[in-house]
Amino acid sequence: MSGDVAITLRNVVKRYGDHEVLRGIDLDVRHGEVTCLIGPSGSGKSTLLRCVAFLEEHDAGIIRIGGAPLGFDERPDGSRIRLPITEIARVRRNIGMVFQQFNLWPHMTALGNVAEGLRQVLRLHKREAHDRAMAHLTRVGLAERASYYPSQLSGGQQQRVAIARALAMDPKIMLFDEPTSSLDPELTGEVLNVMRDLAAEGMTMLVVTHEIGFAAHVAQHVVFLDQAQIALEGRASDVFRKPWHPRMAQFLETYLDRGASVLLGN
Amino acid sequence: MTWIHVYLLAVGAVVTAGLSVVSITVGLAIGILVCAASLSRAAPLRWAARVYVSFFRGVPLLVLLLLIYHLLPQIGIDVPGVVAALVGLTLCTSAYQAETLRGGFVNIAPGLVEAGRMIGLNATQLLVRIRAPIALRLTLPALVNEGIMILKASSLVSVVGVGDITRTAQNLSSSTYRPIEMFATAGVFYLLLNVIVTRGGNGLGRLLGLPRT
Numbered sequence: 001m002s003g004d005v006a007i008t009l010r011n012v013v014k015r016y017g018d019h020e021v022l023r024g025i026d027l028d029v030r031h032g033e034v035t036c037l038i039g040p041s042g043s044g045k046s047t048l049l050r051c052v053a054f055l056e057e058h059d060a061g062i063i064r065i066g067g068a069p070l071g072f073d074e075r076p077d078g079s080r081i082r083l084p085i086t087e088i089a090r091v092r093r094n095i096g097m098v099f100q101q102f103n104l105w106p107h108m109t110a111l112g113n114v115a116e117g118l119r120q121v122l123r124l125h126k127r128e129a130h131d132r133a134m135a136h137l138t139r140v141g142l143a144e145r146a147s148y149y150p151s152q153l154s155g156g157q158q159q160r161v162a163i164a165r166a167l168a169m170d171p172k173i174m175l176f177d178e179p180t181s182s183l184d185p186e187l188t189g190e191v192l193n194v195m196r197d198l199a200a201e202g203m204t205m206l207v208v209t210h211e212i213g214f215a216a217h218v219a220q221h222v223v224f225l226d227q228a229q230i231a232l233e234g235r236a237s238d239v240f241r242k243p244w245h246p247r248m249a250q251f252l253e254t255y256l257d258r259g260a261s262v263l264l265g266n
Numbered sequence: 267m268t269w270i271h272v273y274l275l276a277v278g279a280v281v282t283a284g285l286s287v288v289s290i291t292v293g294l295a296i297g298i299l300v301c302a303a304s305l306s307r308a309a310p311l312r313w314a315a316r317v318y319v320s321f322f323r324g325v326p327l328l329v330l331l332l333l334i335y336h337l338l339p340q341i342g343i344d345v346p347g348v349v350a351a352l353v354g355l356t357l358c359t360s361a362y363q364a365e366t367l368r369g370g371f372v373n374i375a376p377g378l379v380e381a382g383r384m385i386g387l388n389a390t391q392l393l394v395r396i397r398a399p400i401a402l403r404l405t406l407p408a409l410v411n412e413g414i415m416i417l418k419a420s421s422l423v424s425v426v427g428v429g430d431i432t433r434t435a436q437n438l439s440s441s442t443y444r445p446i447e448m449f450a451t452a453g454v455f456y457l458l459l460n461v462i463v464t465r466g467g468n469g470l471g472r473l474l475g476l477p478r479t
Contacts, residue, residue, distance in 0.1 A: 055380050089386060097384040103377040107399045107475045117385035120395060149475045162381075169385060 005067075006031045006173050006204045007052060012061035014047055021047045023228040024061065029173075029221070034205045036215035036236075039225035040251055045208045048225065049177050052206065053097050054088060065091050066172065096166030100178040102158040104150040110137060110161045111146040117169045136164040140194050156187030160194055167198075174198065176207040212255045216240050224248050267447045271438055275448070278434035279455040285348075285430065286417045286459070289355035293416075294409075296356065297363030304368050315364065322361035328422050330354045335426040351423035359416045366408045370401035403474045410467035414460050421456075431455050 007029035014022040021044045029035045037045040050056040052063060054071045060080075063070040068091045072080050104113050111133050118129035137143050140160040150158050159179055166174060176195065180188040192214050199205060199218050209215060215222055215236060222239040224232040224247075232245045240252070304315035322330070331354040338345050374397055382396045402409075424433035435452035439445035 053384060055383070089388070092384065093386055095384065097381075099377055099381065101375070101377050103375070103381040105378060105381070105396060105400070107403055109475070116395065117387070120391050121386040151475075165381075165385070 004031045005029070006065070007206065008062075008064040008067075009048075009052070010062050010064075012048075012051060012058050012063060014044075014051055014056060015059050020228055022051070022058070025230060027223065027230065027233075029204065029206050031172075031204050032202045033220040034199045034207065034218050035221040035223060036219040037206065037208045037223050037225060038210070038212065038215055038251075039231075043225040044228045045225045046177055049175055049206060049208050053095060053175055054092060055097075065094050093169070094172045095175060096169060096171035096173070097175045098159070098162050098166055098177065098179050100181050102150070102155070102162045102182075104158050104162055104165070106150050109147050109149055110142060110153065110157075110164075113150070113161055114165045114168050117165070121169070133164075133168060136168045137161070139167070140164045141190075154187060155183045156190045159183065159191045163191075163194055163198075173204045173206065176205065176209070178208050178210065180209070180211055212240075212252070224251070226251075267442075267444060267451070271442070271448065272451060274438060275431060275434050275451050275455055278429055278431040278452075279459065281348075281428065282417065282420050282430040282432075282455075283459055285351060285355060285420050285423060285428070286413070288352055289359055289420075290413050290416055292352075293356045293359035294363055296360035297367055300360060300364035301367040301371065304364065305371060319361045319365055322357050323365070327354060327358050327419050328425065330358060331422055331426055347423070347426040347428045350426050351420075351428045355416060355420060355423070358419075359412060362412050362415075363409065366405045366412065367401060369408075370403075370405035371397065373404055374400050399474060403471075403476060406467060406471055406474065406476065410464060413463045413467070417459055417463060418456060 005028050007027070009025050009027040012022055012025040012027075013020065025048060027048075037048060039045050047056055051058045052065075052070070054063075057071060062072065062074055069083065070091050071088055072082055074080055104110075105116070108116065111130070114136050115129045115133035118124045118132055119126070122129075124132070134143060134146060137146050140163055142157060142160055142164070145153060145157060145161075150161070153161065163174075163179075179195070180191050183191065188211065192211065195205070195207070195214070196218055207215075207219070217236075219236045222233065222236045223230055224239065224245070226247045232239060232248050239248070300315050300318055303311040304319070306312055306315075325333075331351060334354050335347060335350040338350060378400060379392055379396060382392045387395065420430060421432035423430055424436060427433070429437075431452045435445075435448040439448040442448070
């Protein structure tokens with residue numbers, strides 16, 4: 001396996017009862033790249049991301065984070081073993097996750113949310129955790145909101161705090177699950193800007209998004225999921241400029257109808 | 267109505283407050299255990315919790331108090347009325363609080379726990395740092411309500427001879443033949459105690475980051 005691959009999926013299958021939500025996904029996410037997962041709703045993109053976070057347990061196949069198997073490993077004879085919980089936690093330490101619903105803890109201030117992992121998991125002293133949390137809030141432009149509770153922040157601000165909370169743990173990979181889907185249109189920009197800065201700093205990012213403009217401009221790698229499978233993937237420019245795949249063309253048309261003229265440039 | 271009457275009622279108020287505080291706190295502790303049992307994976311624990319809750323919610327507090335008061339000496343435990351009163355109030359409120367807390371835990375948005383798992387919190391930290399405070403936050407108004415209910419329901423302990431506000435007012439009205447003044451003053455004392463409970467609940471709410479009401 002090549003050393004520049006951050007996440008590898010091989011033949012990953014996820015089922016809910018009889019329903020196959022992921023049908024044998026093969027995917028490589030390279031270090032330092034932004035990979036966007038796009039596709040119609042119900043195509044399995046969020047499930048795929050949640051499997052990479054091990055919030056959903058895949059039913060078959062293998063997921064590797066920086067080479068280490070996540071959750072399950074395969075023996076040479078092909079049988080599958082569940083890894084111990086400490087091993088899952090160790091591998092997951094490489095991953096930060098940002099959710100559609102922000103999921104900030106309502107009983108803690110913005111600063112408290114960011115400092116929680118530093119205090120409880122990294123066991124930093126109060127002073128140091130505070131300083132590092134402040135630095136991360138500053139990075140997302142919210143230093144002056146440090147003492148606010150989530151209920152006192154706008155959706156965009158909450159999502160930026162959530163990004164700071166994930167970054168504070170110093171992850172090698174950031175997962176974003178439709179980070180702007182529950183935001184008013186005028187608030188998506190501030191979140192996308194933070195993500196753009198993060199991409200420019202070379203963070204490895206796997207992003208489930210409906211923001212086709214973001215995918216077209218920021219992603220190096222675009223993966224189009226349809227009906228629980230990868231229908232099309234490649235460099236962003238190739239995928240968007242030549243939507244030869246009929247489902248992809250259909251999918252993009254709905255965005256063009258909504259005025260996503262960004263794709264028509266050049 | 268003289269100051270001595272007010273003083274005697276104030277002593278009764280201290281008794282009422284003491285009974286309420288002890289039964290609410292011990293009841294919360296038992297309620298947490300019963301709630302944990304009702305959310306446990308072990309079926310016998312869940313079953314035991316269900317029986318516990320339906321029994322102590324189903325039997326009227328007055329009946330429960332009289333039962334304990336007469337039952338304990340029968341089985342050789344001779345206790346003063348105040349202990350019987352405390353046991354009755356505590357068992358009763360623990361069942362209500364267990365149910366309230368269970369509702370709080372069940373209603374925690376799963377994403378809040380997932381966010382904790384992604385940060386790397388272990389099961390104990392998730393419970394202590396995330397789930398319990400959020401459940402408490404969700405149930406605080408109901409728990410304050412329960413505190414007020416118990417404070418008022420504690421007036422029933424007068425039947426087992428405990429000198430709380432109500433009992434004192436009864437005694438004073440029969441010795442002075444001025445029931446209206448005595449019971450009106452008793453009502454004022456209950457009102458004052460409930461204001462304190464409500465204030466305390468609001469203070470706790472602010473600690474948990476609830477918006478001001």
